[in-house]
Amino acid sequence: MPFLAIETFPGETIQAGKTKITPFSQAVKLVLPGSRGGLVWNRPVSVLVQGDDGSEYVLPVVDVTRIAQLALLGIGLAFGILFPLINRR
């Protein structure tokens, strides 16, 4: 079993009227040495949409909550780094 593995899995294709939807998920697996434990982070990444006319397109699954949290964290850190530099001048 590898220590760290990042894998993308396709799900079962769902028929919705004339459209076919195939969901995809990405899993990050972390296994501690000696099989003493592990961590799994599994999240949806995208869906593949196939129309009856043969058209195909991918819709990304965006985690708005995570993006907002990271943005706020980034703003806080940027402020913490830049404010002392500006204030010194």
Added chain:
Amino acid sequence: MKETSFNPADISAMADKSSAAAVESVGRTLERFLEIASVNSVYDSPVKHGDKLIIPAAEVLGGLGFGVGAGIGMGENPNKKDKIEEGEGTAGEEKPFEASESEADRKIETGGGGGGGGGGGRVFARPVAVIISGPEGVSVEPVVDVTKIALAFFTALGFMVGMASRMRRGPHSHE
């Protein structure tokens, strides 16, 4: 009462076997735990609502940890030692041990082993988005957790206000 003599190699082998069984059990549990990495744990079964088909999608985060241990202990049997001393002091009496027993066997008369283990884990799931398929096409609608965003906002705001007020006061304002 007949006393049983312990062979250190046997005790060690028993402890190793017990430890190996525990590790194997832990490995099986870990493999089952890693199954949450499958796509079925992220996308739920579709729900039909009028002419629309709704597929909920969630983020799953799980952690698991184990610990197992085993140990053995061996020592001299004090009662037997007494008998040796008594036996040596009495002429003509039968010795308490057979002649074939080695000195090491005589000394290590008591022993035991034990093992134990424990573990814990937790799985978190959070809705991320909803995939909606209708007559107008397929769309992905995000699920916004306002509470989490508000918490992150106030944490960042508190940090920035605290930092700004500390900088305005100057580095030696407390003196």
